[in-house]
Amino acid sequence: MVPLVTKDFLRTTLRPRHRPIVRALAEALFSPAGEATPERLDAFVDEVDQFISPASKTLRFGLVVMLGVLRWSPLFFGKFRLFDDMTVDERIAHLERLDRSKVKQLPLIVVAYKTVMTMLFYEDQQELAGLGYPGHARKRYLKVAS
Amino acid sequence: MTVNAEAFDHSLHHEPSKAERLPVLRGREQTRPFSADVDVVVIGSGAGGAVVARELARDGRSVLVLEEGGHYSPQEYGALPPSQSFRRLAREAGMSVALGVGDTPLISLLAGKCVGGSSVLTGAVCFRIPNEVLHTWSGELGLSRMTPDGVDSYFEEVEDICHVETVPHHMRSRASELFAEGAASLGVEMKSMRRNTSGCRGAARCNFGCPNGAKMSVDVSFLPDAVRHGASIVSDALVQKIDITGGKARGVRGRFLDGVTGEPGIPFEVRAKVVVVACGSMHTPVLLRKSGLDSVHIGRHLTLHPAVRIGALFDEAVDGWDGALQSVYSDHYWKEGIWLNGVYSAVNVLAAAFPGIGHEHRRLVKNSPNLAFFGGMVHDDGGGQVRRWLSREPLVTYKMIRRDKERLLKTIQILGKMAFGAGAREVLLPIFGMGTIKKPKELDFLSENKIAAPRIECMAFHPLGSAKMSTARETGVVKPTGETWDVENLFVIDGSILPTSIGVNSQLPIMGVSMMLARGLVDDFAKHARKALA
Numbered sequence: 001m002v003p004l005v006t007k008d009f010l011r012t013t014l015r016p017r018h019r020p021i022v023r024a025l026a027e028a029l030f031s032p033a034g035e036a037t038p039e040r041l042d043a044f045v046d047e048v049d050q051f052i053s054p055a056s057k058t059l060r061f062g063l064v065v066m067l068g069v070l071r072w073s074p075l076f077f078g079k080f081r082l083f084d085d086m087t088v089d090e091r092i093a094h095l096e097r098l099d100r101s102k103v104k105q106l107p108l109i110v111v112a113y114k115t116v117m118t119m120l121f122y123e124d125q126q127e128l129a130g131l132g133y134p135g136h137a138r139k140r141y142l143k144v145a146s
Numbered sequence: 147m148t149v150n151a152e153a154f155d156h157s158l159h160h161e162p163s164k165a166e167r168l169p170v171l172r173g174r175e176q177t178r179p180f181s182a183d184v185d186v187v188v189i190g191s192g193a194g195g196a197v198v199a200r201e202l203a204r205d206g207r208s209v210l211v212l213e214e215g216g217h218y219s220p221q222e223y224g225a226l227p228p229s230q231s232f233r234r235l236a237r238e239a240g241m242s243v244a245l246g247v248g249d250t251p252l253i254s255l256l257a258g259k260c261v262g263g264s265s266v267l268t269g270a271v272c273f274r275i276p277n278e279v280l281h282t283w284s285g286e287l288g289l290s291r292m293t294p295d296g297v298d299s300y301f302e303e304v305e306d307i308c309h310v311e312t313v314p315h316h317m318r319s320r321a322s323e324l325f326a327e328g329a330a331s332l333g334v335e336m337k338s339m340r341r342n343t344s345g346c347r348g349a350a351r352c353n354f355g356c357p358n359g360a361k362m363s364v365d366v367s368f369l370p371d372a373v374r375h376g377a378s379i380v381s382d383a384l385v386q387k388i389d390i391t392g393g394k395a396r397g398v399r400g401r402f403l404d405g406v407t408g409e410p411g412i413p414f415e416v417r418a419k420v421v422v423v424a425c426g427s428m429h430t431p432v433l434l435r436k437s438g439l440d441s442v443h444i445g446r447h448l449t450l451h452p453a454v455r456i457g458a459l460f461d462e463a464v465d466g467w468d469g470a471l472q473s474v475y476s477d478h479y480w481k482e483g484i485w486l487n488g489v490y491s492a493v494n495v496l497a498a499a500f501p502g503i504g505h506e507h508r509r510l511v512k513n514s515p516n517l518a519f520f521g522g523m524v525h526d527d528g529g530g531q532v533r534r535w536l537s538r539e540p541l542v543t544y545k546m547i548r549r550d551k552e553r554l555l556k557t558i559q560i561l562g563k564m565a566f567g568a569g570a571r572e573v574l575l576p577i578f579g580m581g582t583i584k585k586p587k588e589l590d591f592l593s594e595n596k597i598a599a600p601r602i603e604c605m606a607f608h609p610l611g612s613a614k615m616s617t618a619r620e621t622g623v624v625k626p627t628g629e630t631w632d633v634e635n636l637f638v639i640d641g642s643i644l645p646t647s648i649g650v651n652s653q654l655p656i657m658g659v660s661m662m663l664a665r666g667l668v669d670d671f672a673k674h675a676r677k678a679l680a
């Protein structure tokens with residue numbers, strides 16, 4: 001890793017009330033059978049916060065509002081529970097319902113967070129190695145042009 | 147050039163131990179106000195601004211380039227994982243979007259915000275402006291210099307400077323080979339792309355900054371040459387307003403972005419005889435409006451080349467990460483407004499778009515080595531608009547016309563057929579909430595145009611046209627020379643001036659047009675300098 005010469009921006013976006021929602025979402029997306037440890041999920045919330053924080057005020061505000069909507073969204077479907085109070089299987093079923101919803105804003109909540117969180121979660125070297133990704137090693141460029 | 151000497155003396159000397167590092171004054175590390183007096187100030191260091199800076203510096207003019215984004219050397223950004231690359235090099239950490247109006251998808255936009263601009267984040271794909279497009283510009287729109295003969299010499303020169311070469315067959319990834327096989331099954335020929343690379347090792351992650359320093363983005367091609375000829379570059383410098391008095395541009399004012407908060411802090415001021423705006427199609431209109439220009443065309447006519455990609459799951463290991471990120475294309479459907487490009491990206495970034503939640507998503511992620519991706523984009527009809535909004539980032543909206551939506555759906559259908567034609571056992575369509583499909587017949591619904599556009603996962607990499615060039619004040623923002631109709635000595639030279647969608651990747655077209663306009667500015671500089679003194 002080449003050390004970065006310049007300073008990095010250090011602001012944060014997520015407040016304590018947002019963190020359980022992000023963690024619950026991560027658990028549903030990446031740990032449906034308990035694959036990720038609680039420590040990994042806790043640390044992952046920080047990674048999400050660090051990633052989204054360089055964005056503009058308006059985008060960060062939008063992302064925070066989405067978390068609020070996600071938290072209360074089970075009520076839209078007659079479930080009297082908050083998203084982060086649901087079991088993992090219930091959360092998965094709920095997210096699938098949102099993803100298929102005909103109300104066009106609801107799938108976007110799932111897509112927005114799933115996109116960011118998937119990119120971050122599977123950037124972990126162990127996860128990548130588990131998929132068979134060889135890191136920096138490449139072979140094709142070594143072939144002689146025919 | 148006269149500058150606040152203390153700031154520059156410490157920061158703008160070459161470091162012998164890091165000869166490869168571009169000498170850039172980092173605004174985020176400045177603690178005192180800064181001022182300068184130069185011939186030309188260029189706002190933006192991407193494909194447009196870098197070319198202009200080089201040409202004017204080579205002509206002996208004092209040139210200062212102001213870049214809102216940070217500066218990272220190729221060694222630094224090449225070592226960043228994709229998320230950190232987006233976070234540091236891209237606008238909105240890669241999360242910019244164009245909001246769909248009506249039956250239009252939400253379109254994710256990738257644009258650079260760093261020294262080198264979007265050229266650092268491109269797939270290095272280089273196409274010249276198609277002749278059909280140039281004929282429209284020179285014929286219907288009256289831009290008489292925009293003919294194939296008029297622009298070819300500039301393209302040749304740009305291609306030489308940034309080393310545009312044809313991707314050799316052995317550098318095609320297996321994913322690209324399968325794309326070509328699938329295309330052949332439909333009787334479509336895939337051709338080899340040309341890219342601005344030198345020594346590509348096929349890491350397939352060009353769009354996060356080349357890890358091998360092989361992509362000849364402007365930070366390693368045009369900007370170093372500009373600096374060798376005396377140009378200076380300042381990063382983290384947010385230009386907030388162009389100083390305009392007596393109908394002439396006199397310079398710019400702004401603030402350096404703070405090193406910790408990222409918010410505007412220490413002020414700076416630059417006086418210049420000529421001001422060149424090269425902030426790209428999403429930010430040039432915002433700066434023009436903030437500076438008092440009021441043409442109704444500012445921010446309008448934005449085109450995006452809406453794009454889609456599909457995943458194709460094969461029985462064989464594809465290992466699509468081994469080979470050039472993009473190496474094949476097809477213009478077979480050009481007359482129908484569709485352009486096909488081979489695509490790939492980092493595994494974790496691709497995984498973000500896989501369908502399913504929980505178990506199903508993880509199943510597909512685990513199959514990543516067996517997945518190939520095929521992409522296509524639409525030659526669109528400018529339905530986008532850029533407006534100032536609540537934050538520094540603009541509000542971008544886009545209304546897709548019915549024809550373009552049909553083109554988008556047809557692109558998905560063609561790509562799906564190619565995937566099955568290449569032997570895919572499952573195809574991942576870019577439609578939210580839809581699982582994988584296993585038979586070609588399951589693609590038929592796409593020709594019925596019944597699916598709501600907001601359900602389509604859509605992206606764009608080529609925003610163009612929001613400050614378009616025209617032959618009359620009433621129809622555009624800048625003259626054929628790049629100078630604005632409303633303000634003398636104020637030029638716009640970037641993708642925003644292209645008057646229509648071009649249908650192909652925009653990096654080389656922006657560079658070629660910028661080279662042509664920069665040469666014109668060089669020729670007429672004495673005239674502009676006299677006007678500045680008047």
